[in-house]
Amino acid sequence: MSSSRAxxxxxxxxxxxxxxxxxxxxxxxxxxTTLPSGLESMEKSKMNLMQSVNEAMRxxxxxxxxxxxxxxxxxxxxxxxxxxxxxxxxxxxxxxxTPLCEQGIAGFGIGVAAAGATAIAEIQFGDYIFPAYDQVxxxxxxxxxxKSFQLVNEAAKxxxxxxxxFDCGKLTVRTTxxxxxxGALYHxxxxxxxxxxxxxxxxxxxxxxxxxxxxxxxxxRDPNPCIFFEPKILYRLAAEDVPTGDxxxxxxQAETVRSGKDLTLVAWGTQVHVALEAAQLAxxxxxxxxxxxxxxxxxxxxxxxxxxxxxxxxxxxVTHEAPISSGFGAEITSTVQKRCFLNLESPIxxxxxxxxxxxxxxxxxxxxxxxxxxDAIKKSVNY
Amino acid sequence: xxxxxxxxxxxTAQGIRSSQxxxxxxSEVSFHTKxxxxxxxxxxxxxxxxxxxxxALKYYRDMQVIRRMESAAGNLYKEKKIRGFCxxxxxxxxxxxxxxxxMTEGDAVITAYRCHGWTWLLGATVTEVxxxxxGRIAGNVHGKGGSMHMYTKSFFGGxxxxxxxxxxxxxxxxxxxxxxxxxxxxxxxxxxAANQGQLFxxxxxxxxxxxxxxxxxxxxxxxxxxxxxxxxxSTEYYTxxxxxxxxxxxxxxxxxxxxxxxxxxxxxxxxxxxxMLEMATYRYHGHSMSDPGTSYRTRDEIQEVRKTRDxxxxxxxxxxxxxxxxxxxxxxxxxxxxxxxxxALKVAxxxxxxxxxxxxxxxxxxxxxxxx
Numbered sequence: 001m002s003s004s005r006a007x008x009x010x011x012x013x014x015x016x017x018x019x020x021x022x023x024x025x026x027x028x029x030x031x032x033t034t035l036p037s038g039l040e041s042m043e044k045s046k047m048n049l050m051q052s053v054n055e056a057m058r059x060x061x062x063x064x065x066x067x068x069x070x071x072x073x074x075x076x077x078x079x080x081x082x083x084x085x086x087x088x089x090x091x092x093x094x095x096x097x098t099p100l101c102e103q104g105i106a107g108f109g110i111g112v113a114a115a116g117a118t119a120i121a122e123i124q125f126g127d128y129i130f131p132a133y134d135q136v137x138x139x140x141x142x143x144x145x146x147k148s149f150q151l152v153n154e155a156a157k158x159x160x161x162x163x164x165x166f167d168c169g170k171l172t173v174r175t176t177x178x179x180x181x182x183g184a185l186y187h188x189x190x191x192x193x194x195x196x197x198x199x200x201x202x203x204x205x206x207x208x209x210x211x212x213x214x215x216x217x218x219x220x221r222d223p224n225p226c227i228f229f230e231p232k233i234l235y236r237l238a239a240e241d242v243p244t245g246d247x248x249x250x251x252x253q254a255e256t257v258r259s260g261k262d263l264t265l266v267a268w269g270t271q272v273h274v275a276l277e278a279a280q281l282a283x284x285x286x287x288x289x290x291x292x293x294x295x296x297x298x299x300x301x302x303x304x305x306x307x308x309x310x311x312x313x314x315x316x317x318v319t320h321e322a323p324i325s326s327g328f329g330a331e332i333t334s335t336v337q338k339r340c341f342l343n344l345e346s347p348i349x350x351x352x353x354x355x356x357x358x359x360x361x362x363x364x365x366x367x368x369x370x371x372x373x374x375d376a377i378k379k380s381v382n383y
Numbered sequence: 384x385x386x387x388x389x390x391x392x393x394x395t396a397q398g399i400r401s402s403q404x405x406x407x408x409x410s411e412v413s414f415h416t417k418x419x420x421x422x423x424x425x426x427x428x429x430x431x432x433x434x435x436x437x438x439a440l441k442y443y444r445d446m447q448v449i450r451r452m453e454s455a456a457g458n459l460y461k462e463k464k465i466r467g468f469c470x471x472x473x474x475x476x477x478x479x480x481x482x483x484x485x486m487t488e489g490d491a492v493i494t495a496y497r498c499h500g501w502t503w504l505l506g507a508t509v510t511e512v513x514x515x516x517x518g519r520i521a522g523n524v525h526g527k528g529g530s531m532h533m534y535t536k537s538f539f540g541g542x543x544x545x546x547x548x549x550x551x552x553x554x555x556x557x558x559x560x561x562x563x564x565x566x567x568x569x570x571x572x573x574x575x576a577a578n579q580g581q582l583f584x585x586x587x588x589x590x591x592x593x594x595x596x597x598x599x600x601x602x603x604x605x606x607x608x609x610x611x612x613x614x615x616x617s618t619e620y621y622t623x624x625x626x627x628x629x630x631x632x633x634x635x636x637x638x639x640x641x642x643x644x645x646x647x648x649x650x651x652x653x654x655x656x657x658x659m660l661e662m663a664t665y666r667y668h669g670h671s672m673s674d675p676g677t678s679y680r681t682r683d684e685i686q687e688v689r690k691t692r693d694x695x696x697x698x699x700x701x702x703x704x705x706x707x708x709x710x711x712x713x714x715x716x717x718x719x720x721x722x723x724x725x726x727a728l729k730v731a732x733x734x735x736x737x738x739x740x741x742x743x744x745x746x747x748x749x750x751x752x753x754x755x
Binding site: 072130 | 678737
């Protein structure tokens, strides 16, 4: 069989394991240099991503009596400690564990939301979201129910198929997301693109604690079903001074985290930090001013913001961890080429994961690291 | 003759635990096991089982290899030579070894992520297992799968997503039935996974079409950190198949497991359809290496099980007392096992890693190695 022959041939070219590459993170967390408007005077406290998510849920549950939080292991605090002390504070009827059943969790969440309570459902790892995918996935079909996928078929289309008689807008699904250094095939995926093919859902990915708190509160309070992806590698790694009060960051709005005039670099979640590093490198080595945009909300995405930027710079690179084919970069690229056709000075580049399952031992090679992004910047500015 | 005389001597010297063992022949002993609980069955496996010396030594060795291999994996993890997820089987050896003892050529097994022991039992070497954990070329999948994804010819893995293996197992059984094989597919899952909707679907299909699948719940009392009472409306997992008959088995007694599996296999082979077995077992380590395993149960509880219900020491006592093996026989096996695992460790910590081109191998049928 060809593949085992290929493997045996490749084994002859074995490389030694560089534990240093696999051991450390492929990026450095860059704390936000500016705060969302109006928050400069608010009291701040140093928090990491896990704590800011915890804060957001605490505030949500304090300000909304109907809010409930459920998922696998959330009662004791959750496997990443995001729901620490919440059961203690709000009681067992508002914070409770579910058995091991993602489709059940999503469907149950939709029901809770449809009946008028605010539901915060946690899916422990984004990779486990696929049994729940059906329940989420209800789109533009006429009111004939096809096979069930909770999130896509039930949640996203509930309002549409009932002519606004029912909706599950009060549902927010929180799930972990992205590479963590050792997660391998089923604990590292970035599944957001799968859901962008479903109108009716809002999808959000924060890059750090300040954004996470504000965006999560927005999701919980948004009258549409939302999926909030939390980059698990940032839970402890990302710490900054976060405003301690109740604040929201609007959904559907991107943020320019670094201004520049030569090239637009769009990313979200962990990849924003890789982008910032690549931008810094581009300034040093190529004297290129790269503008880095954090998309924040993937669906609906801030088209105008990105388009305005590309009209200024004439060059675009989109970068994400998910595999390149049909990753969300494809959608951005297509829209921008249409709206900015005459502004473009070079072809739009995408720097993304390769089209393979998320690998075990090849993770450092698979990820779109600083060097690959820098390479794309170099190609673009020299086009 | 001399052997028989020696056995007689040991018998009279110690006194026979007559309810426990009866000497049948000089090289075979009979033991009593805990009876199985039955669900929608009129009769079940025998509680009187026989064991010969050859098998006794083999089962002891098999369980020891798994125990040692898992310890070695645990240590490698603590040394950060294994990263990510690593779920150890220590404490549950009797389930795997007992079931394997009843399997025949052509039977298949599929399980979830607590699969290192099974992989070895079903044909991989200790080196293959440990090297896969450390991500080296000598590994079972050359380092591409990791802890949760290991396979052999009749072992369908090694599955990371909880419950995903249940319908797969039913499918394998369908293929066996279609090909008129007198085989079963042993489909394992845990008490946590017993609440997955997929199990319900797979069970229905299996019974509808009388598939030769054994759904086996390895109930070790905890789904990660959640005790069974907190996750399941019914903790009688062997009855959860409802219209599928079931057996509850003492999973810490390898002979009980073997007997039950043999019985279950005969049931399936005769075309009567699926069965749902529950192995009452226990795991010493936490859910995975990131879980100390003591925040949801006490250290005393773990120690208690180690002292009174450990599958290996329990079996060891039985075979020594009954004269099937001596202390020296077992010590020799221990030494051999230690050597095998140590050698595997050497390879697992020194072998090379696949080059980056291997990233693209095996995405499709016969993919060429590519790079963008």
